[in-house]
Amino acid sequence: MKKSDEIKKSIADLLELPQDIMLDLPKITVVGNLQIYIENHKGILEYSSTRIRIYTKCGVLRIIGKNLLLKNIVVEEIVITGEINGVEFMD
């Protein structure tokens, strides 16, 4: 983590601001194993029906599942539906 990020983090802690806004981090919401919302993404790296890789501020987010479908895709948000088996961050 860079120096500026650390300052930002301490400010966020101090002012009790949500960290995803201060640090530009993705916010991921998972509904069961059916749906996943990723806010604040930086683009898609790979997309197939079993694996999706999304670039975010804190590394690459990999979603593994079956019949994955990009329900919705806009600048800030991606909605993925299907049978989700795993979500992980990779460097």
Added chain:
Amino acid sequence: MRGYVIIRIEGLYLEKFINYCIEREIYLWNIKRVNYTTLEACVGIRGFKSLRRVARRAGCKVYLSQKNGYPFWAHKIKKRKMLLVGAFFSLMLLIFSSTFIYNVDVIGNERISEDAILEYLQETGLKPGTNRYAVDLREMENFLLVEFPELAWVGIDLSGVYARVEVVEKVAPPPKIDKDTPTDLVATKNGVIDRVIARNGDAMVKKGDIVEVGDLLVTGIVSRQYMENPLYVHAYGEVYAKTYYEANKSMYLVEINKHKTGEKFSRRALKFGEIQLSLGGNNLPFTDYIVEQTNKSLSLWRNIKLPVEIILENYYEVVEVEEHIEVEAAKEMMHKEAVEELMNQIPLEGEIIQTKVDFKQEGNTLKGKFIIEVLEDIAQQKKIITEED
């Protein structure tokens, strides 16, 4: 509502294509990976136009696979103007034809015949085929009330093409007898006299007498020893008598219930008028069964039916099971039924003195006799027919 198209994108760098779309704010949804080089997605009409440049940049080819939504539909319909005109006219025709009354029904009449009311309505203008706006229903109601003095209230309701004439008949009051006309008091019910209050006239019965329907209770012909001609008076008063209301009930204590075993056999039949054709009518595999029959007929309009029916017969195999009913429960049930039945017969003014219940068991049958003793006024005035009349 807004039109959208389903597109197929072919190329090697499909992720790149998606990212470009995000960048250019082209809204894509329902993105599906068909295979390694093909992607299927939905895109709005406006987005589709700017998609071509994106596709070129990403090195992909875009194919249109389906058009959806209102703008495409409107475009198609523009070429077929007569269809639209036809649809419009048939709608107008439907609306127009639904302003006519197709069916007139009379309900609530008991003494006045339905035909008489219908005939009168037809004369005044309410009959199948008249336009609903051409008749004044309130006026029609008044006409009916004038024409049939026996009616207390008339309401005509239109629900769609169906006119419902609801009538309420007057409840005829008991025949009023003028105070000057000589009358007798006669019994309206069988009973044992309990108390006679003759306010006018001579009592003919005393306490303990048994009277039958029509028996003279208080006479209006008063004759005394010293009078030459009897005096005709207007007899009135109350005659209280004990009347008996009886109900007999019987019940089988053994009930044969049919239980379905779960085996089912269905058979279909087609019926044209009177001729019945069975389709696949095999012999029944069960000896004991319940048949459930459902008819499906094609009805055109309300009660007009095509003479073609499909009959579906479901045969359920059953086992007969004897079930014994508790004597006490049966008694209670019968008692409840009997009381309910008798209570309908007993007039409201009547005073219930006592109830008698008697049960007898013969084999598997439980017989019950219920008697309710009521004290009530059984007197009714009746004109004396004199020779002068």
